[in-house]
Amino acid sequence: MQSRRRWRLGPGPVFAWEWLTGSRRWQLYAGRVLFGMVLLLSIWAVWERFAGRVMDLSVLGQLGTSLYVSYALTQLGLVCLVTPAVTSGAICQEKARGSLLHLLTTDLSDAEIVFGKLLARLVPVGMLLATGVPVLMICGLLGGLDPNAVLGAVAVTAGTALLCCSGALMISVWARKPHGALMGAYFALTMWLLLVPAGEIVALFGLSLMGGPGGQPSWLPVLFLLFEPGARLSLGMPPSWLAPLHPFWMVLAPYSAPGTVTLADQLRFLGLSALGSGVMALVSVRSLRRVYLGQLGRPRKATKYLRLPQFGRRKPEQGLGGRGWLPGPSLDANPVLWREWHRNAPSLPQRILWHIFVITSVVLYLPLIVDAAMPGRPMLSEWLLGVANGFTVTYGLLLLSVSSSTSMSEERARGSLDILMSTPLPTSKIVWGKWWGAYRGVLFLALMPAAVAVLLGVKNLKVLEPTLTIGLILSQGAILTSLGVLLATRIEKQGRAVGLSVAAFGALSFGWPLLVVVMGLGTGPRQRGLEALLLQAPWYGSHRLLDPMVEWTSYRSYGWRYDNAAEILTWGAIWLVLNTMLAALLVARTLSGFNRHLGRMDENPDYAGRATVVLESGPDLPLPQGPTTLAPSAARQT
Structure with missing residues (x-):
């Protein structure tokens, strides 16, 4: 029997559909404009600080350094916040709508589905990165900006975006709900960003047992090392071997610790990020069909391990009338809160x-x-x-x-x-x-x-x-x-x-x-x-x-x-x-x-009172003329 699947050249129909529908939404262009406005606002804030000073060579150098730091931190921070939120629901939302099963029954391969969704989310991020480069290059005419540092910052930010998008997509393949996928993506990103500060804390804690480096007190603010690579050099300590893995360190090092990071090192970071992104994308391709078919139609198994503390929750054998060991909301007072408190288990x-x-x-x-x-x-x-x-x-x-x-x-x-x-x-x-x-x-x-x-x-x-x-x-x-x-x-x-x-x-x-x-x-x-x-x-x-x-x-x-x-x-x-x-x-x-x-109608107190009379007095009284509530589908039909 001949296989239904065939090789296609290009990004595939999934990318074409995602990009076609995404390009017609005004939110894409509004987000791009907002991103550029945030970058311009950060640059304007730096310029306001230097506006009243005499622009000699030293002041222009300080201006260029401040512009670069503001631009690099703003751009990298926005990428770290936005890319997991954009990508983590790529597969989970298809699972929730049931459309992923329809995709798997077509002649589309798993690679076309995964890479199509990944590319459709990487292209807008790449456009965002290209938005701020011309603005910063124009500011470089004033002096104090190293073009290699600017290109290196773009390379490091692009590598970070690749890792964030691919990691969030891989988590989305394994997660059941977008909520869990997004939390997992941000948790992985947080652990990555805290890797270098955690190593520095351990290193300085060991040095504190010996009286501190160079006679310095051991209570130095270690988290400052996250944004200031030159802090280690000021303490007489060499750069950490974990530093090349940290995007903020790689972006700020050309000005904070000159000579420790070059453009070649930043391009190497981009290459390693692309390699890691490809590995995670291949894992997503290999596990997409197997994981989804394993989750399809199977409810989540209850487990007694790693349960959250029972803050007022009732155990299943206690029923609705049982009480937990701490007070909780009442079912009669607010059923919605009671359900959120007792039944929505993570x-x-x-x-x-x-x-x-x-x-x-x-x-x-x-x-x-x-x-x-x-x-x-x-x-x-x-x-x-x-x-x-x-x-x-x-x-x-x-x-x-x-x-x-x-x-x-x-x-x-x-x-x-x-x-x-x-x-x-x-x-x-x-x-x-x-x-x-x-x-x-x-x-x-x-x-x-x-x-x-x-x-x-x-x-x-x-x-x-x-x-x-x-x-x-x-x-x-x-x-x-x-x-x-x-x-x-x-x-x-x-x-x-x-x-x-x-x-x-x-x-x-x-x-x-x-x-x-x-x-x-x-x-x-x-x-x-x-x-x-x-x-x-x-x-x-x-x-x-x-x-x-x-x-x-x-x-x-x-x-x-x-x-x-x-x-x-x-x-x-x-x-x-x-x-x-x-x-x-x-x-x-x-x-x-x-x-x-x-699509819900406003509550009418007259209807509520007449409904109460019907319940108390029997079926002989007339029913209220009209519903008190309508679901969105019924409201649209009306």
Whole structure:
């Protein structure tokens, strides 16, 4: 029997279809314009800092260096945030819609399906990279920019995009839901970016046992090495052998550590990235059909391993009336929240990711809690508090930005949201049930930072600093939760909603601090004022208010103090109020537009009262004339 499959030249029909449909969407061009505007904004911020100075050769050199650093960090950071969100749902969304089975029954080969989807997502990323090169080259006419460094930065960023896209696509082949694929992609990316800082922490910890390198104190801020390759050289230490594997190190080394990285090294990074991307793509091709046919029609097996703590959850043998060992929401008060709390169990890969996150947080916080709880014992250092709070809050909010938007968008894709909207439940209970179901993750990730803040407050007899720190973490989580639910309500496509939610997290965590730092580098009152603006960044605001208490307990022999503590506390209270107001505004927008965007009729109190009379008095009374709710399909037919 002759095979139905035949060889085709070119990218294949899958790429042609994906690119044809994608090129007709306005979001593609809007994203490209937005990417260019962000790059121009970063360049403008650098120019504003040098606008009033005399442009001699030294100042022009500093201007070129600042332009390059701002451009490289902005471009590489956006690529790391956007590419997993764009690619992780490539296969999972086809699984959810059932169209992947149709593709596998055609004469298309597995390679055409995988490489077609991969190329369709790499081409827009390549266009984004080509957007910023002419702008930076024009700025190079002022001097201070090395063309080889610019080309090397583009090569490293392109290699990073290849690895992110191929890795996210491979995870999408094995994952069952886009939610799990996206979380797995960001977890793998985070582990890759933390590889070099983790090695540096281990190295400096060993040096601290010997008194530190070159007589320097052992409490140096090690995470600074992530963005400053020259920090090792300033300590008299050679570059780490892990450094060529880190994209940020390879991009910033031409200016931060001249002579350690050349254009050939950056092109070698691109070649190795292309090789790794090809290997992951081949793994995806070989496993696509086997994995999907194995998952098709087979429900996810329940496992007793790696279960999350039963925070108020009822065991199956307890039924609806049983109680967990911690209080949980009531079924009568809000059935949607009860279902989110008890029945939406995460998959095994998601449980693995959460357990790794919990274990890492416990390892980071355990020495801090021990030092803060024992009187008279000095804290390890200020930077360890920043590392622990920064990692826990930032990575936890990243997971929250994913889960808050997928909680409702997955139900829209499955059609179960239509069933929920056809019930007599009011819209407010549906929205608040989804909101609290996603926001409970914030309460979980804020547990360890709150414990350290409370212990430091008790030790130093302070109340305002711990309260504002905990409030900032909770309010920032409320903003991301409210925005994720709003995007899932307004945007039908799940990948687009998740991508915008993650982009909002990136803007809050990295875009805002980068803009503030670029505009505020220098000395004087301007820098002190801009430092207060940095409190809105989760990785900075989660520990900045506690730093004076850490220094009081550990650095009293050095005589270090903060002279702007009152100003920082005032700004912390201002940010707390603004975050709360913004979160409330987003929830109000969700409630006001939920029925209109999802095709549900507004609740009529007259119908609700007449339906109650029918239930209480019997079938003789007339039924209400008209439905109280309509699913989107019924609303369209009407």
